Amino acid sequence: MSKIIGLIPARMAASRFPGKPLHPILGRPMIEHVYQRARLYPRWDVLALCTCDEAIQDFAQAKGWPVIMTADTHTRALDRVAEAAAKCGIDIADDDIVLNVQGDEPMMHPDMIAATIKPLEERPGEVRGTMLAMDIVDEAQFRNPDAxxxxxxxxxxVLYTSRQPIPHCKQFGPELGAKRIYGIFGFRWDFLKLFTDLPPSPLEIKEACDSNRLYDHGYHQHIAPYPFQPSYSVDSPHDIHLVEAAMADDPLWGKY
Known part of the structure; x- marks a missing residue:
């Protein structure tokens, strides 16, 4: 069976919300929610934070959590994750699975990790990379460039990812079948290494989305479908209020 390595990239210099990994949500730093929820998934061979910031390293070490220091030159999370995977302390075979669990998903659930891995294991010859794809049921989110x-x-x-509201529609409705990236990505190790060997691409830069690097160069990921649930990423300070309101009713809150 393939090993499963989980890495949570985080950095303090986020352009829209500096310092957000350690910003409190219901009294705990955001990165603590992500790590504690991710560790509820039972199949990890490795689960660690990865960062270039000493503040995050110090926080993780004080908690006794694994943390891997990476270069401060990465502009894309997947490049940071690839460096951390190579340093994670175990031998990784080409068919082992590396997961990027974004550090700004404080409401993620462990079954989302299972869903991201499922296509990799069920279609191993065809699927080399996945992204969790959540249904969009709200027009405001459909038109939000952060989604x-x-x-x-x-x-x-996957053919393309964009901050624009796609596919085009005259009137939004659930029947459109729109989906958004939820920040969990799965890769066979050889496919992630291939990603880092590719140069940054025009559509990656224009959309500020790592995955478009693959599509620009003729490679593909597959969606890992996941039904809508009220779960918010943290892209700006405003999102903290949304997360706190929703997390109060989240069944995982209070279990860590």
Whole structure:
């Protein structure tokens, strides 16, 4: 069975919300919510934070959590995750699975991790990379540029991701089938290494989305479908209030 390595990238210099990994949510730093929820998934061979910031390293070490220091030159989370995976302390085979669990997803659930891994294990010859794809049921989120929308073909192969409201519609409704990226990505190790060997691409830079690097160079990920649930990423200080209101009713709150 393939090993499963989970890495949570975080940095203090986020352009829209500096310092957000350690910003409190219901009295605990955001990165603590992410790590504690991720560790509820039972199949990890490795689970660690990865960062270039001593403040995050100090916080993790004080908690006794694994943390891997990376270069401060990375502009994309997947490049940071790839460096951390190479330093994680175990031998990783090409078919082992590396997961990037974004450090700004404080409401993630462990079954989301299982969903992200599922296509990799069920279609091993075809699927080398996945992204969790959550249904969009709200027009405001559909039109929000912070939510990266996904266009995919009938087999689930991702064709493009954009901050624009796609697919086009005259009137939004759930029947549109719009999906957004939820910040959990799965890769076979050889595919993640390939990603880091590719140069940054025009559509990656224009959309500020790592995955478009693959599509620009002729490679693909597949969606890992997940139904809508009231779960918010933290992209700006305003999102803290949304998360705190929703987390109060979240069944995982209070279990860590």
């Amino acid at each position: 990266l929308k996904i266009i995919h073909d009938l087999s689930g192969r």
